[in-house]
Amino acid sequence: MTQDTGLNITIIGAGIAGLFAARVLREKHNITILEKSAGGNEVGAAVTPGPNATKWLYKYGWSPKRCGALSLEKVRTLNHEGVLVSEQDVSGMKDLFGSDWHVVHRIDLWNELLRLATDPSDAMSISGSPAKVVWRADVIDVDVDSGKVSLANGESIKSDLVIGADGIKSIVRPLVVEQNTEALSSGASMFRFIIHNNIVNEVTPDTPLNDASKMTELNIRIASDGSRRSVVSYPCRNLELLNVGCIAQDSTINLPTTDSWSAPGSREDLLRVFGDFYVRPILEKAENIKLWQLRDHDPLPTYFKGRILLIGDAAHAMTPHQGQGAAQAIEDGEGLSLFIDQPVTRESVPSVLKDFDRVRRVRASKIQAITRNVHEKKSPEMMWKNLEYNFSYAGIRDCLGRLDDGQEI
Template sequence: MPAPLNVIIIGAGLAGLLSARVLREHHHVTVLERLSGSHELGAGINISPAGNRILEEFGFDQERAKSIVACRSKIFDRHHNIVQELDMTDLVAAAGSEWRLNHRGNLWVELHRLATAPSEELGISGSPAKIFWEVDVVDVDVEAGRVRLQDGTELHGDLIVGADGIRSMVRPLVVGDLAFQSARPSGASAFRFTLPAKAVREAVGEIRQMDGQEPSELNLHLALDDTSRSIVTYPCRGFELLNCVCIAPDSLIRAEVTESWSAKGRLEDLLETFGDFGTFCQSLLKQAENIKLWQLRDQDPLPTYIKGRTVLVGDAAHAMTPHQAQGGTQAMEDAEAFRLFNQEGVSRDSVPSILKDFDRVRRPRASMIQNTSRQSLDRRTAGSVYKNVLYNWVYPGVFECLRRLDAGEEMVQIPEIKLEVELK
C-alpha cells in the first residue's frame, strides 16, 4: 500500500473543510486559513438533496447543525398574493436525500468537527486534519506542490487544493490567465439578514414557515417586473431564525456595493429599494438589523480546474450567483470527488492523472450550473425560478459519473418526474 499523501488545503471554508473530511481517512491533511476562525456570517444556506446526501455519507449530524427539512416552495407577487406552490416531495425522494435549510455558521461548525474530531469519535480511519489559522499563502508552485507563506515558510504537498474562495489567489496560477483573478460584478446585489422568530411573530404573526411542526418551505416574493427584484425567506437554526435575502439591481441601490460578505447595509436603503412591496414584506423588512450588503459576483466557467498536482474547488473554481442556490451544494459535490484519492494504489506520481478524472466530472457539471444561474438573474416570471431544479438536485457521485462518461452516457440523467405545481 503506498504511503499516504501529504495534502495541503488552502482555505477553511465549507469546501475546504468537507474536502479535509473526505481526504483525512487515508492521507495527512493540512489546512491553511488566512483568517483567525470561521468567517461564515449570520445567514442561511440551503443544500439540495444532492449535496445533503453527500454530507450524510460523511457523517454530518443534522441535529447538531439544527438543520431543517423542506419540501415545498411558494412564490408570491410583491403584494403577498400567491402565484405558485411547488411540492418537491417526489423529486426529493428520487434524489435519495432531503432538501435542507441551514444556518451557515452552524453548517461550518459541523464541517469543522468532521475535519478535526478524533477519528474514533467519527468511526473512521486516519488522523484529523490540522488547521493553521492566520496564515497568508503568497505563492503556490502548482506543478511541484510547493506552498510559500508570507513569513517565508515553505510547505511541500503531493496534492494542493485551492479552496480559497471567490478572490482565490490559486485560481490564476492554475488557469494561467489573470483575467480569472476575480469574478466580475453581476449587476445585482443582495441585502442579507436574519430575523429572530419572536421578531417575525411581532411583525406578521404566526406563519407556516416558522411553526416547526412539519417540513418547512422556502418562499419568494417577486417584483414580476423588469427590475427582477426578489425577497427570499426560509427558516434556519432549528426555526430560531428566518433567513432573508433581498436581491435587486445595483442601479436601484443608492449605497455603494462591494464584493465583501461583511459590507454593512443600511435599513433606509433596503426599505427604499423595496418600497413598492406590500405590507407583509414591509413589516418584515422594518425588523432588519445587522444588514449585510453583498455584491453578487459572476465567474465565467473556467477552462480547467487543475494544473499539475493542484485543483480548485468551491467558489475558487465556480463562483456563481445565488439565484439557483447551488453554491453550497456544488462545494459538497467537489469534496465528494476526492473519493478518487481514497482508492488503492494512489501515490504522489498518480496525482496528476487522478485530477484529470476530477476535472472531467466536476468542471462540466459546475459550469453548466454557473451558466443556468446566470440566466436565472432574470426573475420576471415565476417559471424562471425552478426550471433547472431537476438537473441541479440529481447527482450520482464521482464514480458513477465516470462510469457513465466512459460508457458514452449522459453524466447526469434527469428523472422523469413532474414537479407538482399549483397555479393560483
C-alpha cells in the first residue's frame, strides 16, 4: 500500500461506472483502471442522468459546461401522428430532488469523467493521486480471495479490492455469481443516431434546436396501434446535436446475424418500421445508424465475492426505458464513498462490501424491475409512475441508516 494506508484498487473497465468509481476512490486510495479498448469508444449516443445521479456528479467536480450537458425543462409525450398526449414541466427538478435532470452526449460525459479520474490532484484541489489508466489491457482472470488480477500479456496486479465495471458482457460477473447471468435480449431493439442541428432545423416539426430561448425538451412518441414502437429524441452538446432512439420489437426488425448487441443499422429498415411516424422527415436524414439490441439480466443474488465487487452494467444491466442505466452506475460510484469516509484496511474490505451490497443491490434491483415493467407495458402513465422513487436517492449512508432502523429503501 502507498498513500499512507490507502488500498491498492484495480478497476476493470473504463466506462462511465469505472471512471466515476475512480474519481470517488482516488482521494484516499491507489487506483489502476484496466481497459480492454483504446478508449473513447462509448457505445450509445446520449444519456439522461436524473437528479439521483447528477447530485453526485456535481459533488465530485463534474462540470456540465465542459461536456455540453443541458438541463431538461420539458417532457412531451405524443402519439405517432404527433398528437400531444401529455406534457410535463420538469424545470423544477432541483427544488424537488436536489439537482437537475440533464441530457448529455455519452462520449462527452465519458471525457469529463476521464478528466475527473486522471487530472492532477493539485489542479482539482483534492488530495490523493490520479488514477492510472492502462489501455488495451486484456484481463483473463481474477483471484477472488487474494485480489490478484492476471493479464493476457503475462503481467499480474496485486489488489486489495477489484471492481468489475466491465459492462453487460462482463468477464468478472461469472467469478462473483456462479449461476448463468448472461444478459439476454428483451425482445426489442433500438435504432440510434445523432443528427446535427442545422439538418434538424430544416425538417423538424418540433422545437428548433438552435433556439436557446426555448425550453430544452425530451420528446417521447408512442405508437397508438399497440405495436409498442416508440421514438425518443432530445438535444445534447449545447443544442448542436439531436439524439434519436427508435425502439421496436425484434420480430419487426431485420436483425444482424452477429451476436453483437450493437451493430450497424440501415436507414431502409428504419423507415420501413417507423415510416408512419410524423417525424419521418428526421428519420430520412439519419446516418451512421446503430442497431442496439436491448438486453438485461435478472437481478443478481450478490454484487460481491471475496475481494471482487460488481458495479454498473456488470451488476445490473437494464433497458433504457426509465433512463436509469448510467444513473445507477453513478449511484454505485457514490456508494464507494464507504471506502473514503471511514478507515478501511485490506482485512476489512469484505465487511465494507457487505454494506455496499445491502444498499446498492436492493435499490438497483428495484430499478431493474421497474424498467422491465415499463418495457412490457409501455404507456405515458407507466413512464412517469415511478419518477419519485427513481429520482430520490440521498446516498448510501442515508440508506444504511434507514435499513438499520428497519425501514425500506
